[in-house]
Amino acid sequence: MSGSELAVGDEVVVDVGPVAHGGHCIARHEGRVLFVRHTLPGERVRARITEGGAGDRFLRADAVAVEGAAPGRVSAPCPYAGPGRCGGCDFQHADLATQRDLKTAVVREQFARLARLDVDVTVEPVPGDADGLRWRTRTEFAVDADGRPGMRLHRSHAILPVDDCLIAAPPVAAALSGRYAGCSAIDVVAPSVGGAVVVELPLVPGKSVPSVVESVRSARLDREFTVSARGFWQVHPGAASAFVDAALDVLDPRPGETALDLYSGVGVFTAALAQAVGERGRVVAVEADEEASTHAKANLTAYPWTVPVRARVDDFFGVARPKRRGPGPRRAGKPAARHPLAPPSADLVLLDPPRTGAGREVLVAVAALRPRAIAYVACDPAALARDTTYLRELGYELSDLRAFDAFPMTHHVECVAGFATVV
Numbered sequence: 001m002s003g004s005e006l007a008v009g010d011e012v013v014v015d016v017g018p019v020a021h022g023g024h025c026i027a028r029h030e031g032r033v034l035f036v037r038h039t040l041p042g043e044r045v046r047a048r049i050t051e052g053g054a055g056d057r058f059l060r061a062d063a064v065a066v067e068g069a070a071p072g073r074v075s076a077p078c079p080y081a082g083p084g085r086c087g088g089c090d091f092q093h094a095d096l097a098t099q100r101d102l103k104t105a106v107v108r109e110q111f112a113r114l115a116r117l118d119v120d121v122t123v124e125p126v127p128g129d130a131d132g133l134r135w136r137t138r139t140e141f142a143v144d145a146d147g148r149p150g151m152r153l154h155r156s157h158a159i160l161p162v163d164d165c166l167i168a169a170p171p172v173a174a175a176l177s178g179r180y181a182g183c184s185a186i187d188v189v190a191p192s193v194g195g196a197v198v199v200e201l202p203l204v205p206g207k208s209v210p211s212v213v214e215s216v217r218s219a220r221l222d223r224e225f226t227v228s229a230r231g232f233w234q235v236h237p238g239a240a241s242a243f244v245d246a247a248l249d250v251l252d253p254r255p256g257e258t259a260l261d262l263y264s265g266v267g268v269f270t271a272a273l274a275q276a277v278g279e280r281g282r283v284v285a286v287e288a289d290e291e292a293s294t295h296a297k298a299n300l301t302a303y304p305w306t307v308p309v310r311a312r313v314d315d316f317f318g319v320a321r322p323k324r325r326g327p328g329p330r331r332a333g334k335p336a337a338r339h340p341l342a343p344p345s346a347d348l349v350l351l352d353p354p355r356t357g358a359g360r361e362v363l364v365a366v367a368a369l370r371p372r373a374i375a376y377v378a379c380d381p382a383a384l385a386r387d388t389t390y391l392r393e394l395g396y397e398l399s400d401l402r403a404f405d406a407f408p409m410t411h412h413v414e415c416v417a418g419f420a421t422v423v
């Protein structure tokens with residue numbers, strides 16, 4: 001069959017090339033590019049087209065039969081993993097070492113392509129992770145029309161009811177035995193302190209979401225934090241501690257310094273920075289979410305030299321908001337007035353933005369503070385690599401890069417990067 005005739009449901013045998021960002025590998029058939037899931041580089045597989053057709057730049061496909069397996073392939077430990085099934089995990093068919101090799105290749109490729117930098121990084125396990133299973137302490141499960149919890153199929157709204165999830169921590173997986181009539185989803189949290197909490201969605205108007213207590217037990221910080229059961233907290237129990245230590249190793253804060261913690265959530269990095277700079281120092285923490293910001297204020301009372309500010313980071317600096325994505329007219333938001341608590345300079349800046357990254361405008365404002373070091377915690381290596389380009393244009397060089405396997409069995413990877421001024 002010629003490449004231009006390929007359509008959903010067709011099957012072709014392909015030789016699989018390198019891994020690409022997003023949990024799939026690249027293959028070619030008669031000049032067409034295929035993004036194939038459930039396969040590994042170097043394999044020969046029968047690929048079934050799942051999305052795309054004539055005129056599309058690429059097609060998506062699932063490997064439905066393996067004709068030549070690569071070393072590193074294993075049978076998926078989870079019975080719900082595989083072509084056409086649960087869309088939650090991408091790499092159940094690879095052993096952990098191979099999963100980390102795939103993520104290492106993705107981080108290196110993103111930096112080479114988007115930042116034009118060769119980076120010598122190797123994805124590390126999060127301390128305490130033994131086999132990549134039973135780690136996830138926060139999960140949203142979809143609920144079907146019969147009240148059964150489950151997972152959505154890959155790139156679909158269809159729900160596959162499941163009675164276990166092998167990457168979920170046991171108290172999270174236990175919620176799967178319940179029935180949730182009338183709910184569209186459940187958010188399940190197994191916090192560091194106390195029992196599991198199940199939040200039924202949609203939220204009942206007027207009913208408040210419970211808070212939970214999470215802890216960081218690391219070389220740099222030993223503290224508990226109150227956070228909304230639906231608020232942001234790292235989902236791997238070892239992740240927050242690992243990232244705090246990695247980010248502070250990059251910044252190496254000194255007593256008396258001024259630091260900014262941007263996208264600060266409930267104040268995890270703020271507390272670690274506050275402890276390091278001491279009471280002669282100052283840490284300004286900027287977070288947009290009202291609930292997280294309220295929790296940050298309470299979590300940081302032990303450090304009166306911290307200044308939690310509820311604001312969008314772009315508004316805090318008085319720079320334009322990013323262009324609106326999606327359909328409709330593209331417009332940049334009108335810049336707000338620079339926040340009175342935005343300092344004219346800072347010794348250190350830590351950024352931990354959402355998946356979209358910080359973006360150029362924010363980084364220009366960060367560089368204008370002339371910090372001696374910047375730490376950037378990133379859940380998307382593509383956004384980090386793009387923002388690295390901006391920082392290099394602004395006079396900062398990548399000085400450190402670590403990558404963590406904080407989401408085993410999935411394609412996700414967390415990076416902690418350091419930047420310093422070019423002397």
Ligand SMILES: C[S@@+](CC[C@H](N)C(=O)[O-])C[C@H]1O[C@@H](n2cnc3c(N)ncnc32)[C@H](O)[C@@H]1O
Binds near residue numbers: 233288311353
């Ligand atoms: C990846 S989380 C990091 C939170 C915190 N650093 C931590 O480790 O717990 C990103 C945080 O940025 C916040 N956020 C998203 N967009 C923002 C913006 N434009 N300005 C400020 N905060 C934002 C989210 O509410 C979230 O708390």
